[in-house]
Amino acid sequence: MQLHAPHPHRPRIVLATFGTYGDLHPFLALALALRERGAAPVLAAGEVFRAKVEAEGIGFHPMRPDIEAVANRLALTPRQLARAVASRPQFLLQRILLPALRDAYDDAMVAMRGADLVVTHSVAYGAQLAAEKLGLPRVGIVLQPMLFASASDPPVIAEMPRFSRWIYRQGPVWTRAFLALGRRIARRWARPIDAFRREVGLPPATAHPLFEGQFTGIGAFGLYSPLLEPPRPEHPPHTTIAGFAFYDSEHGGASRLSPALQAFLDGGAPPVVFTQGTSAVHDADDFVRESLAAIDRLGVRAVLVLDEEQARRWSSHATATIP
Numbered sequence: 462m463q464l465h466a467p468h469p470h471r472p473r474i475v476l477a478t479f480g481t482y483g484d485l486h487p488f489l490a491l492a493l494a495l496r497e498r499g500a501a502p503v504l505a506a507g508e509v510f511r512a513k514v515e516a517e518g519i520g521f522h523p524m525r526p527d528i529e530a531v532a533n534r535l536a537l538t539p540r541q542l543a544r545a546v547a548s549r550p551q552f553l554l555q556r557i558l559l560p561a562l563r564d565a566y567d568d569a570m571v572a573m574r575g576a577d578l579v580v581t582h583s584v585a586y587g588a589q590l591a592a593e594k595l596g597l598p599r600v601g602i603v604l605q606p607m608l609f610a611s612a613s614d615p616p617v618i619a620e621m622p623r624f625s626r627w628i629y630r631q632g633p634v635w636t637r638a639f640l641a642l643g644r645r646i647a648r649r650w651a652r653p654i655d656a657f658r659r660e661v662g663l664p665p666a667t668a669h670p671l672f673e674g675q676f677t678g679i680g681a682f683g684l685y686s687p688l689l690e691p692p693r694p695e696h697p698p699h700t701t702i703a704g705f706a707f708y709d710s711e712h713g714g715a716s717r718l719s720p721a722l723q724a725f726l727d728g729g730a731p732p733v734v735f736t737q738g739t740s741a742v743h744d745a746d747d748f749v750r751e752s753l754a755a756i757d758r759l760g761v762r763a764v765l766v767l768d769e770e771q772a773r774r775w776s777s778h779a780t781a782t783i784p
Contacts, residue, residue, distance in 0.1 A: 516713025599678030
């Protein structure tokens, strides 16, 4: 994104995200790129990420809910929380995001004072409403193509994977009908958002808050490879599939690989890297099992990125390096 300011004013761009490091890192990569182009980015996210963001010299503003506070409130371990979100689509909305909608909105209203542009995560509903209330231009970010719910590449429903795949095999008519049914069900889940809109003086939503309503600003950016899903006619207007936004530092600032991993990388052909997001990595058994089978079948060098518990569990089964 090129920014050319005709005067000394540095555009203040607020990037609002929610989730784990897999949600923070793309936004932090965007913030660093925007700073290089003369903007003054501010990242709004859970308080747990403050030190990492500020270590990069990026402005920070806390925006609830904080994922660690959520886990504590629900009395769940990170693995239990990841499994609940993955297995029940409504869990993230009903148990995590909507109870904190007012908090997120209030925090975002403060963070967006003096902003020229707002960039929002797909589930940062409070920030989306705050930007609308303040009349600020907004860009939506899509980190997974499934969020577009495209009929030409429909998402597998976590609660009914076999049934949804069977439906999709029946052809486009059945697929569109099934997705339309899912949208009607999800519309009921979003009623607290409608109620909060009325409370803060916003007009009724003309778009589904959980689908195209995420991208009713000036455009949407898909931060994933077009190999996963290319641009499609049913994507929202002004959608750009921009590719991955890479950021890789454990604590912020310069980062170095472990000597063992660096030696492995230097010791042969570039490896295939298998990795998951920081929520799914806590429930990675199927992913690791299938990854190892692919490595054995293809006979390639590979690196698996796992958490410490999973790495210990699977290291004896692997010929790949597991950092």
